[in-house]
Amino acid sequence: MIKDPNVRRFSDQEYHRRYRLTREWMEKEGFAALLFYGNPYGGAGILWLTNFSPRHDTYLIWPFEGEPTLLTQLFNHVPNAQRVSVIEDTRWAGSDSAVTAAEALAEKGVERGRVGVIGKVPYTDFNKFVSRFPNVDFIPANKGYTALRLVKSQEEMAWLQQGADFTDAAVDALIKAAAPGVSEFELAAAIEAAYTAAGGDHGIHFLSSTPMASPKSYVPAQTQTSRRLEVGDAVISELSAGVGGYAGQIQRPIAIGQKPTANYQHVYDVALEAYERILAVLKAGATTKQVLDEADLIEKAGLTVCDDLFHGYGLGYLAPVLRTRATANSPQPEDFVFEENMAVVVQPNVYDPETGAGLQLGNLVRITADGAVSMQKYPMGFYVCGE
Template structure:
């Protein structure tokens, strides 16, 4: 992680603290910790107080922290654990004498990525030091939101991850044969992405054939693909920490049925029209509506249950989203998947997904694989 980006991010966190009158911030979301420091270990917790910024972890990760996050102080929690270590650090820097019932110590925490057990442990330890003179203040999405607009460096990594996906798709088209199982296909996609330089998968690969394709998040099974199937493949990889995501549905055989072709065409039109609508200044919910209106007008609205898309970054599903509920206004530098689908239970499903980045002029598609219906036997 570039050191001036880290400095910049740290400033944002300190600004949030100032704005809310918070004297200490505890971060527990591994992706936020990675973003703010460069530390990829996903075990540990971050603490900001006074002019100190620390990453607390156990001995398995201390060396990694010092290498990956040189801008942070690394603290080994030893046998004390996180809550006791943090309570100790805070009580030294900000003793209880400085607080009272009308001037409590405010401690910020990430409410969306903490278990109840962890939260209770913090609260119990702070009570021992501060009695009633402290208050836990939740930060909602405030830290995660710093990640919404990507730098050009981040976009390059996401584009690279997506191009690995494109290459894997090209490979799989030459590999697929009737009689192979969904598991065979998923495994080959995963192997190919790793062979092409991916350091991991951004989520479990989906390869869903025939009637299984009506399950949006089907788990690859031992079902053998056969002539007449739709085959939906949804996959992505991680490249230098950043995720990719794409979906293609292909037809196994020479010619799809009229209904299969009809559904495919509706999904494709919804996908293309929604994507064209993407530009700075539009709300996520408005982009979702473009695709949803097309699918609804065609009579299949009830078979498109999920949102149209999500942002992609260090984590596969980031904010903002293109969904009925998301009123976030799109800005240049945000990434977004565009993935409408129609799922007919017991019959088949179709989903087509590209990953785009919002640009000052509109958008740039990071996915280059063909979207016209591919028939393969």
Template sequence: MLNYGQKPDLKLTPRQAAIIDQDYPKFSSNEIDRRRTLMAQAMARAGVDHLVAYAAFFSGGPVHWLSDWCTTYEAVLIFTPGRRDTIFIQFYNHLPQARALMPEVDIRWGGPSTLQSAIAELKQRGAGARRVGAVGGLPMGYFKALAGTFEDVVDLNPAYFGLRLIKSAEEVDWYRIAARFGDLAIEALRREIRPGLDEGDLGAITEGAWLPWRGSNVIHFFGTTSMHDPQVFVPRQHLTRRKLAKGDVISCEITANFWNHGGQVLRTFTLGEPLTPIYQKLHDTADAAYDAIFNVLRQGVHMRELAVGAKIIEDAGLTFYDDLVHGFGGGYLMPILGSPTRGNESLPDRTLEAGMMLVIQPNVITTDQTAGVQTGELVLVTDNGAESLHTAPRGPFHLGV
């Protein structure tokens, strides 16, 4: 575990270090203005004058993207181009810090009903029938109440997620910080994994790596099993009390957030022994699939070309269960290359663009679904190639060998 008193080195650039050193990290005014202009244009195309952005349970989504407010329990943002924003928040005791941190925004308590408070504000702004749009995961009751008041509500989520596909250079810095949090977790696991720990201990090691830097957990999935009698082929979402032992293989999928921006890193470890022949084949195939996909990434490449990794896996007589590739950053985004075990799903008829981010994550498994490995990470598409946002070595990591 971390010997407290000295934080692990984040190895950031001076620009990134300046971001994380803020008490409440914020984007530049130019960056926020860029996003708001794009959203205002989407609203105009949809015939919408006012936007209701919703977020809850410490997941910022469109509220954070448009305003810099990092939602706590619940937030409803009213965005009317050319007017000052109003954000209704819960709970009442969250108001003092919110107002101190967001002086440029009209911060109000949501009252007994956050949604009814928002509807009253929309009426005050003169919102007319069919002129209100919404983004975020609005609860069904909220959506019905809005639609009942304004005759209909325009769903602007497709437009919003389309805007999130391409990251600005400033956004990429935030994702690099979050990716570094995941790398710290991999470094901590390499130091601390030993026989006798259970999967819950692995979760504690993982989160402890980034908590000193105010990182927050999104996922830490682990699969642990004996290489000599494999029972797990994909990391578990709910961790067990299973004790680690010599001869185990451990696979993981980890995402930590830095102010609603996350990385994603996937790795495989062994304990006390090197990979057995079947696990070596699995990992070699996963590495080859990762490299093949990574090497085709660049602006202008058609998304269908990402299937090159699937062919390598199939040619090896193996298969995969988790997505081979998915878009990332602001949502679970295109392109998504899912497992053949879940049916045929075509890739979008679209080319890659610089600024897109993808997770390449070959979860290569045996066709009988007994043994599997996980590797991969978050990468950035550039004009002439791709760049990993992570620094942790690819592995596999043989511990105590």
């Protein structure tokens, strides 16, 4: 494989493990090739096989036999792609990405049979593939491919732990920076500075501040504002920092200048109980039904959730994604079985629908044979800052 000692990547053995899993699955599904599409909003499937994270339209052609081809935009991004990618044939996607990808697929000798499609291929591009390959059946394959990534290797777990450590540093910086007069923009700056110099990648810093006496926000916001913190505020957040797409995730509420109000303390206590009860049932062999059973206590307490209660994690947002039964938008699998070395985020975002008081509490967690272990080491708590 291509080597640059300054570029972070997994071992050759790890990539060969992934390639073996992928081709075994392809053989089972009868795929002559896989056609991946990725961009900044959905490129984890490409990153897992190539070490390249798409910043613009990117195609990966992965034949059952023969060597893969990675095609990316823009032209000036190609030198970097060639530097970080472990795929030898990494090149520009040309003036028309779909046409170039179709040519690459044809070069692999794929003119008929089944081709698995992974990622959200643009409609106009897909029409070009169908027109160019009338004897090929293009089959949606996201679910099956993503399943290959649910159980993590030891190398992946090591990267996830590094991401969790960076995320702990981020929440520590947030808590130290939170004080009356500090703006949400300044909090975001403190968060990012906590891990950037050490090589950490930005994941998310969702964050909201609101008066506890008259709440205006009960879920961490994706956009920060110029609002400055005041005594009596709550700050709620969801933070992720990582390495190579392997991020931690943590949620800790903060009260500014005073202890939490009785309403906020009640919401926190319910969120903590839900978190602890879910963690107590998680282990290899446990099911999503057990998780949902424990989460029922939230509605029994007269509260509800906004964000997902629980989701798989580690190079993307993975299955199973769960809400409470009372707030589910569609049927949820209750028979999903957890396996050792899966990574999940337990993150009850509990709020009071009558008062609007809400917060989020949780951690990235590793599933083991005997239970679940938080990969985040920062202590649980409703932190009081700026007294």
